[in-house]
Amino acid sequence: MKLNFAKRMSHIKASEIREILKVTEQEDVISFAGGLPAPELFPIDEINQINQIVLKEMGTKALQYTTTEGYPPLREWIAQRMNERLGTTFDKDNILITHGSQQGLDLSGKVFLDEGDIVLCESPTYLAAISAFKAYGCRFIEIPTDEEGMVMNVLEDVLSRNSHIKLIYVIPTFQNPTGKTWSLERRKKLAELSSRYNVAVxxxxxxxELRFEGESLPSIKSFDTAGNILCTGSFSKIFCPGFRIGWIAGDKDIIRKYVLVKQGTDLQCNTIAQMTIAEYLKHYDIDKHIGKIVEVYKKRRDIAIECIRRYFPETIKFTHPEGGLFTWIELPEEISAREILEKSLEKKIAFVPGGSFFPTENKENTFRINYSNMPEDRIEKGLKILGEVIKEYISQSE
Amino acid sequence: MKLNFAKRMSHIKASEIREILKVTEQEDVISFAGGLPAPELFPIDEINQINQIVLKEMGTKALQYTTTEGYPPLREWIAQRMNERLGTTFDKDNILITHGSQQGLDLSGKVFLDEGDIVLCESPTYLAAISAFKAYGCRFIEIPTDEEGMVMNVLEDVLSRNSHIKLIYVIPTFQNPTGKTWSLERRKKLAELSSRYNVAVxxxxxxxELRFEGESLPSIKSFDTAGNILCTGSFSKIFCPGFRIGWIAGDKDIIRKYVLVKQGTDLQCNTIAQMTIAEYLKHYDIDKHIGKIVEVYKKRRDIAIECIRRYFPETIKFTHPEGGLFTWIELPEEISAREILEKSLEKKIAFVPGGSFFPTENKENTFRINYSNMPEDRIEKGLKILGEVIKEYISQSE
Incomplete structure (x- = not known):
């Protein structure tokens, strides 16, 4: 006799990325999968030094339970940083420390979603956001995007014709998986629509923070007059992901609800990780560190884009991200990226097929390339082989 | 206009413990609230040393993403330990590392519970388990306990008369909040009923691991023939809680479901914390460390029990735990522990009133005493004052 599981379990499936990542643990695989930061840039020596300070000076506190909200000096830094960079007006009580920004998505599902509620998202969108929300039994409506972000008249049309829309989920800067960045106008417009239709964003x-060129834009939150917008952030890409420290920020009455929900979920985040980051930020210049990351990733983006131009068939399309970790490839419509992955894995090249980034549609002719995790020579080698695999696949399917 | 939140938000409330803990952050408060381990026993120097080894020898790995399942050497150690101590037959693939054992409860809710499902639990039970499961919209039926654990004929009666029972949640050893330990017979019987009624435990x-006296008992899982029983565990009480590393263990097909659910929830646990614990276990004798904790807590239990006998009114009842962190007080029926807390907080003494440990009933004449977190002189001082507060309250309410 089998146990009875929750209904949600019938539509929770393995994350394709996490499964591919297991393959890529073999050292000889060239991986464009994952969203892994470059490990050679982790500030290991600095972390080692700071860790020792934290343990020596505040050891009993660092290893003990702390409050659900998180370590106050870290929350203060985050509020300050967001105010400077993103045009928000936060203080520490607007910030809840989460177990990576992924937990911000899970908690958002718990705070907002009942079974059958609708989540609107960009098409395509971050695949682990789909899993996070789906666990709460929601449905998705995908909103198309163009070069300026989500297409606002489609969004408004959907908002006006559907009740039960609870959340609009967006990644307006260096989007995952497309690398696209929303224009200022679209940001303002989304804030306005969120207020008009009373839907959380x-x-x-x-x-x-990983911008290679072009001008920084204010957050959508900075145009929020209704208090409907929540922002997630993370130290994973500017510091290191192993600590699993991110945050969710928003108006205090809503963040208070997130705190209650986090209490029952896992009590609090890792204490020593929070204190180590806070001490690092006090002793070191994070902007200098981010500068190094940006320099390296920019080179890698450049070489990736150049190799795609040089080695991929002319019939494909790709995005030119101004920052972040990803570019997005569209193959001719009849081509399946999953089938190309099978071929490329035989040649030890991995990437993530695009299908999983669409919660309702199935655009199997797309895939995502991550360029942050490997040195330039391996990027070139890998994309050259991948280009050959694609060309061969296309020529055979003609 | 207010945003629409999920229905569950209407019955998620602040954890009384976490709120009281905020009061107890003032240094002059004597706190019997919380389940905080003694910070002076944290192996700070050892952790500092191991952290440096991990960062120097495996730094890039320790700060990077890892698999959702968790760090394999740590999972192997846990499986081995459980087999030795609890009579299980696990290997590493039976183990998923979780963000404290609290996350094991949250993930259990996600894996098993649909709205309206029933969870059976001891009366009283761990209050943050109530919050964890309640977030999935379940109902509770409390099963009474006596000195040997859950009363099995009541449990069987409830099982036979209710469909929609999805989970039985129990803490059979040094229970929170009562400190009670189940007998061998009750353990066997629960495994049998779980199999007969096909309900997960x-x-x-x-x-x-914190046993002061008496003989260790095998886990309920060790009598599980149907594969229905899952075990949670934690390093919080035998090592330190600040790392937030616990686990859930069970049959591989069920643990696989937990892994899928954890992927969407927060991707994985803190990498460096997992590696630090695994390296600590390789370089140091955890049994010696646990021995130290047991010695200290036993003394504290002894002094707490002695003080309760000496200073509390004779009309109260209390448990005599053979291990763990808590004893449980029953006041005469008409007395409210919440009202006593108000009085005792004026005298800087904190504890957790028992009402919150009952998901459906309201036994307000009970409270929980934690004795692990303070030195003996403060335990004596605090319980003496608390005894006076209780006596005064009782005499005034007569």
Missing amino acids: IEDNPYG | IEDNPYG
Whole structure:
């Protein structure tokens, strides 16, 4: 006799990325999968030094339970940083520390979603956001995007014709998976629509600090007059992901609800990780560190784009991100990226097929390339082989 | 206009403990609230040393993403330990690392519970388990306990008369909040009933390693023939809670479902914390460390029990735990522990009133005493004052 599981379990499936990542643990695989930061840039020595300070000076506190909200000096830093960079007006009580920004998405599902509620998202969108929300039994409506972001008249049309829309989930800067960045106008417009239709927005921003060129834009939250917009952020891409420290920020009455929900979910985040980051930020210049990351990733983006131009068939389309970790490839419509992945894995090249980034549609002719995790020679080698695999696949299917 | 939140938000409330803990952050408060381990026993120097080894020898790995399942050497150690101590037959693939054992409860809710499902639990039970499961819209039926654990004929009666029972949640060793330990017979019987009625059991065991006297008992899982029983565990009470590392263990097909659910929830646990614990276990003798904790807590239990006998009115009842962190007080029926808390907080003494440990009933004449977090002189001082507060309250209400 089998146990009875929750209904949601019938539509929770393995994350394709996490499964591919297991393959890529073999050292000889060249991986464009995952969203892994470059490990050679982790400030290991600095972390080692700070860790020792934290343990020596505040050891009993660092290893003990703390409050659900998180370590106050870290929350203060985050509020300050967001105010400077994103045009918000937060203080520490607007910030809840989460277990990576992924937990911000899970908690958002718990705070907002009942079974059958609708989540609107960009098409395509971050695949683990789909899993996070789906666990609460929601449906998705995908809103198309163009070069300026989500297409606002479609969004408004959908908002006006559907009740039960609870959340609009967006990644307006260096989007995952497309690398696209929303224009200022679209940001303002989304804030306005969120207020008019009284729908919460989750503005996910894990990559915003990694801008290679062009001008920084204010957050959608900075145009929020109704208090409907929540922002998630993370230290994973500007510091290191192993600590699993991110945050969710928003108006205090809503953040208070998130705190209650987090209490029952896992009590609090890792204490020593929070204190180590806070001490690091006090002793070191994070902007200098981010500068190094940006320099390296920019080179890698450049070489990736150049190799795609050089080695991929002319019939494909791709995005040119101004920052972040990803570019997005569209193959001719009849081509399946999943089938190309099978071929490329035989040659030890991995990437993530695009199908999983669409919660309702199935655009199997797309895939995502991550360029942050490997040195330039391996990027070139890998994309050259991948280009050959694609060309061969296309020529055979003609 | 207010945003629309999920229905569950209307019955999620602040954890009384977490709120009281905020009061107890003032240094002059003597706190019997919380389940805080003694910070002076944290192996700070050892952790500092191990952290440096991990960062120097495996830094890039320790700060990077890892698999959702968790760090394999740590999972192997846990499986081995459970097999030795609890009579299980696990290997590493039976183990998922979780963000404290609290996350094991949250994930159990996600894996098993649909709205309206029933969870059976001991009366009283761990209050943050109530919050964790309640977030999935379940109802509770409390099963009474006596000195040997849950009363099995009541449990069987409830099982036979209710469909929609999805989980039985129990803490059979040094229970929170009562400190009670189930007998061998009750353990066997629960495994048998779980199989006969095809209901999953969550066997929560955060305190089992902290036995002061008496003989260790095998886990309920060790009598599980149907594969229905899941075990949670934690490093919080035998190592330190600040790392937030716990686990859930069970049959592989069920643990696989937990892994899928954890992927969407928060991707994975803190990498460096997992590696630090695994390295600590390789370089140091955890049994010696646990021995130290047991020695200290036993003394504290002894002094707490002695003080309760000496200073509390004779009309109260209390438990005599053989291990763990808590004893449980029953006042005469008409007395409200919440009202006593108000009085005792004026005298800077904190504890957790028992009402919150009952998901459906309201036994307000009970409270929980934690004795692990303070030195003996403060335990004596605090319980003496608390005894006076209780006596005064009782005499005034007569």
